[in-house]
Amino acid sequence: MSTNTQAISVTDLHKHFGRTAALAGLDLHVEAGEVAGFLGPNGSGKSTTIRILLGLLRADSGSVKMLGGDPWDDAVALHRRIAYVPGEVALWPNLTGGQAIGILAALRGGVDEAKRDGLLERFDLDPTKKARSYSKGNRQKVALVAALASDAELLLLDEPTSGLDPLMEQVFTACIREVKAEGRSVLLSSHIFAEVEKLCDTVTIIREGQTVEAGRLDALRHLHRTTVSVLLAGSTSALASVPGINDLVLDGPKATFTVGEEDLGDVLEALSRYSPRSLVSTPPSLEDLFLRHYGGLPLDPAAAKPGRRAHAHAGGAR
Amino acid sequence: MSSATAPGRASRGTVASTGSLSGVGMAVKFILRRNWLRLAIWAAVLAVMIPIVYGSQQEAFPTQAARDAYAQVANTPAVAAMTGLPYAAGSLGGILVIKIWMTLAVALGFASIFLVTRNGRAEEETGRTELLRSAALGRHAYPVANYLVAGSLSVVTGLLISLLCLGLKLPTGGSWTMGASIAGTGLAFVAISAICGQLATTSRGANSLAVALLALFYFIRAGADLQANGTNPSALSWFSPIGWAQNMRSFGQDNWWPLPALLGLAVLGCALALRLETLRDLGAGILPERGGPATASALLANPLGLVLRLQRGSLLGWFLGAVVAGLFFGSVARAMTSVLDPNNPFAKSFVGTGHDLLDGVMGIFVLFNGLLAGAFSVQALAGARSEEESGRLESQLAGSLSRFSWLWAHVLVAGVGSAVMLLLGGYLTGASSQGAATGGAMAAASFAYWPAVLLMLGVLLFCQGFIPRPSTGIAWAVYGFSVMAAMFGGLFSLSENVIKATPFGAVPRLPAEDFALLPLVVLGVIALVLATIGFWRFRARDLMPE
Numbered sequence: 001m002s003t004n005t006q007a008i009s010v011t012d013l014h015k016h017f018g019r020t021a022a023l024a025g026l027d028l029h030v031e032a033g034e035v036a037g038f039l040g041p042n043g044s045g046k047s048t049t050i051r052i053l054l055g056l057l058r059a060d061s062g063s064v065k066m067l068g069g070d071p072w073d074d075a076v077a078l079h080r081r082i083a084y085v086p087g088e089v090a091l092w093p094n095l096t097g098g099q100a101i102g103i104l105a106a107l108r109g110g111v112d113e114a115k116r117d118g119l120l121e122r123f124d125l126d127p128t129k130k131a132r133s134y135s136k137g138n139r140q141k142v143a144l145v146a147a148l149a150s151d152a153e154l155l156l157l158d159e160p161t162s163g164l165d166p167l168m169e170q171v172f173t174a175c176i177r178e179v180k181a182e183g184r185s186v187l188l189s190s191h192i193f194a195e196v197e198k199l200c201d202t203v204t205i206i207r208e209g210q211t212v213e214a215g216r217l218d219a220l221r222h223l224h225r226t227t228v229s230v231l232l233a234g235s236t237s238a239l240a241s242v243p244g245i246n247d248l249v250l251d252g253p254k255a256t257f258t259v260g261e262e263d264l265g266d267v268l269e270a271l272s273r274y275s276p277r278s279l280v281s282t283p284p285s286l287e288d289l290f291l292r293h294y295g296g297l298p299l300d301p302a303a304a305k306p307g308r309r310a311h312a313h314a315g316g317a318r
Numbered sequence: 319m320s321s322a323t324a325p326g327r328a329s330r331g332t333v334a335s336t337g338s339l340s341g342v343g344m345a346v347k348f349i350l351r352r353n354w355l356r357l358a359i360w361a362a363v364l365a366v367m368i369p370i371v372y373g374s375q376q377e378a379f380p381t382q383a384a385r386d387a388y389a390q391v392a393n394t395p396a397v398a399a400m401t402g403l404p405y406a407a408g409s410l411g412g413i414l415v416i417k418i419w420m421t422l423a424v425a426l427g428f429a430s431i432f433l434v435t436r437n438g439r440a441e442e443e444t445g446r447t448e449l450l451r452s453a454a455l456g457r458h459a460y461p462v463a464n465y466l467v468a469g470s471l472s473v474v475t476g477l478l479i480s481l482l483c484l485g486l487k488l489p490t491g492g493s494w495t496m497g498a499s500i501a502g503t504g505l506a507f508v509a510i511s512a513i514c515g516q517l518a519t520t521s522r523g524a525n526s527l528a529v530a531l532l533a534l535f536y537f538i539r540a541g542a543d544l545q546a547n548g549t550n551p552s553a554l555s556w557f558s559p560i561g562w563a564q565n566m567r568s569f570g571q572d573n574w575w576p577l578p579a580l581l582g583l584a585v586l587g588c589a590l591a592l593r594l595e596t597l598r599d600l601g602a603g604i605l606p607e608r609g610g611p612a613t614a615s616a617l618l619a620n621p622l623g624l625v626l627r628l629q630r631g632s633l634l635g636w637f638l639g640a641v642v643a644g645l646f647f648g649s650v651a652r653a654m655t656s657v658l659d660p661n662n663p664f665a666k667s668f669v670g671t672g673h674d675l676l677d678g679v680m681g682i683f684v685l686f687n688g689l690l691a692g693a694f695s696v697q698a699l700a701g702a703r704s705e706e707e708s709g710r711l712e713s714q715l716a717g718s719l720s721r722f723s724w725l726w727a728h729v730l731v732a733g734v735g736s737a738v739m740l741l742l743g744g745y746l747t748g749a750s751s752q753g754a755a756t757g758g759a760m761a762a763a764s765f766a767y768w769p770a771v772l773l774m775l776g777v778l779l780f781c782q783g784f785i786p787r788p789s790t791g792i793a794w795a796v797y798g799f800s801v802m803a804a805m806f807g808g809l810f811s812l813s814e815n816v817i818k819a820t821p822f823g824a825v826p827r828l829p830a831e832d833f834a835l836l837p838l839v840v841l842g843v844i845a846l847v848l849a850t851i852g853f854w855r856f857r858a859r860d861l862m863p864e
Contacts, residue, residue: 054715054716056712056715057860057861058860075720076718079715079717080718082716086709086712086713088709091710093443095610095628096610099610099615099618102614104717106614106618106620107714107716107719108717109718127613129610130610143713156716
């Protein structure tokens with residue numbers, strides 16, 4: 001497939017289970033050669049989206065393209081070019097991990113044995129054990145080895161590290177970097193912000209089946225307010241009247257506030273009049289971006305309100 | 319739901335007691351809450367057989383003279399082998415025992431096995447036991463609760479049977495031993511499946527092992543009843559708990575002394591199971607777990623090969639069963655016929671209206687082969703649904719495997735496997751029949767049941783397409799009703815036309831009846847249509863894990 005094609009292109013995707021709407025107009029775009037983070041709390045529709053991309057579930061409406069094909073109609077042909085790691089890996093309890101890797105790899109058209117053996121060693125997995133005796137982490141390693149040993153153009157990973165220990169997470173990070181260096185695409189659904197920040201070029205945040213935030217991570221950061229902490233020689237109370245300063249918290253000579261990118265210059269200029277002794281500016285972390293959509297620790301007081309429309313609007317306005 | 323919160327709440331209440339049995343009461347409530355409907359259906363269906371069969375027999379033998387005439391001819395090897403020795407065929411109670419005792423006792427044995435495994439090994443396999451045990455629940459609390467609930471099904475069913483018998487004005491002593499002997503059989507199999515649940519590491523393994531033992535004990539007592547001296551079974555009878563229960567002879571001598579043996583087996587067996595449980599880790603079995611190959615063989619890389627590998631144990635078991643059954647049927651055919659009275663109404667209802675009795679007996683055996691193959695096919699294809707249920711299908715379809723190829727592999731194993739079973743069982747029935755029929759003729763007669771077996775597969779495929787979650791249960795229900803109609807239709811006074819409209823009843827019962835192509839074609843076409851619709855729907859629907 002030419003590299004100009006989008007690896008994944010999902011627009012206005014809807015999916016209902018009975019009366020429950022699992023997806024209500026989801027958008028997701030992954031360019032070829034890109035590692036895309038896919039964030040959202042439990043039950044927000046990440047796994048449903050991935051299952052639709054795999055042709056395991058049928059979309060109710062909306063357009064879904066994967067590697068230029070239709071995930072439902074071209075499932076078999078497309079699956080030769082992708083690899084999938086489910087969040088909850090179910091294996092045959094009476095077959096060994098090695099046999100399971102062989103079966104999964106064969107379904108993708110064969111296995112690169114040297115690559116597989118290398119991965120088994122890196123992930124420290126004993127392939128002669130029956131799957132019954134594997135822990136969640138070990139079952140996940142089986143699916144990871146089978147997926148990473150393939151030469152798939154696109155990897156769909158559904159919370160692939162949720163059972164791995166920190167050492168194995170590092171191995172995983174290294175493997176994904178190699179995949180990226182080879183120009184392959186990855187969709188990484190995850191709860192681990194550090195992992196996504198380390199690995200991903202773009203991020204899509206969803207809530208209740210809708211996309212609320214999407215774009216390159218650095219671009220997303222610009223859209224949101226930077227947190228600034230200053231220590232002033234004089235009184236801090238005058239800061240309240242400075243235009244552009246939000247969420248002001250005063251603690252004696254110390255002040256903490258947030259400021260939008262467009263106001264930063266003006267605010268710094270105004271600050272200089274109050275003799276700052278020190279100044280720390282923190283760009284919004286991915287966690288901040290994520291939490292502001294879920295009312296955890298809102299940077300913007302408006303985001304704390306539980307109104308759903310406001311969030312949908314925020315997503316639409318990006 | 320309150321069922322989810324019950325364990326936590328109750329275990330806090332009993333936290334003061336730290337014994338291995340703390341929390342039994344809570345566990346019993348929990349198991350009852352999850353199984354009450356299943357228990358109620360088992361008890362009701364089994365107990366209601368008593369008035370139904372009693373009514374039909376009262377009609378068949380309305381006068382004492384008719385019953386006395388029956389008693390003269392009732393003791394045949396066929397009756398002895400299948401339902402036990404007819405020691406009191408001159409009374410309505412005795413006739414009731416002949417007609418339904420063995421069915422009820424064996425059915426209660428099956429119910430006990432499935433219940434104990436379901437709430438024992440199956441729970442452990444899914445990891446739910448681990449969750450419960452992490453609460454303040456004693457080591458033995460959950461299994462003991464499981465045995466108590468499964469045992470209570472036997473007790474309640476036995477009690478219902480006794481009360482119904484009393485309600486029908488049957489003799490008091492016989493009514494109580496009838497219920498007690500059936501309940502005793504159920505309790506014995508609670509213990510047997512409890513031990514099997516400790517030995518095997520999977521619920522499937524535990525069920526297979528326990529059902530194999532049930533079949534073994536059934537055949538042991540069949541042998542004892544065939545070697546009878548008059549209406550007294552040979553000593554072999556004492557090697558089977560079903561034989562013990564038979565020796566209670568309700569409506570005959572009404573012996574109570576075998577009951578302590580059955581209860582003793584139940585108590586000691588459950589105690590042994592608990593002892594075995596302390597010797598093993600949670601999730602492990604007593605039978606050891608070995609390492610395996612580090613890579614998949616070429617066979618496993620193919621969808622059909624994978625199905626064959628996953629069902630290897632089950633396939634071997636069923637084929638072995640077909641071999642044993644075929645050899646058993648053939649070797650008793652002549653002996654059975656030599657003492658069968660052609661005018662015996664019971665024999666007629668089983669053997670049919672064919673001219674030649676030997677052919678009639680062979681026809682019954684061929685039907686058994688067909689039913690066996692039908693059960694195999696349903697179980698084998700139900701494996702497809704468990705792959706979907708467990709989530710393993712998801713990983714397979716995420717590879718370049720079409721839904722059609724995947725499902726087709728399962729259908730192929732079930733379909734071809736059942737054909738092999740039919741031919742094998744039929745051939746051995748003929749070959750071991752001392753010239754009653756040739757192996758080839760019996761293989762062909764058995765194979766005539768293949769369209770009926772395929773119809774079972776069609777029903778299951780149809781359900782897997784449209785209603786995947788209850789599909790396996792529905793297919794077993796359809797199979798169960800088909801078996802009842804084909805085997806006991808006459809006994810329940812179903813008309814010939816109704817029986818001929820059921821899957822196994824429709825098949826010409828060779829060699830007793832003449833071959834007819836039309837019913838086979840009709841069965842085959844219905845099977846094909848159901849299967850095609852099921853396939854079509856399966857390819858169009860969402861995957862539905864549990």
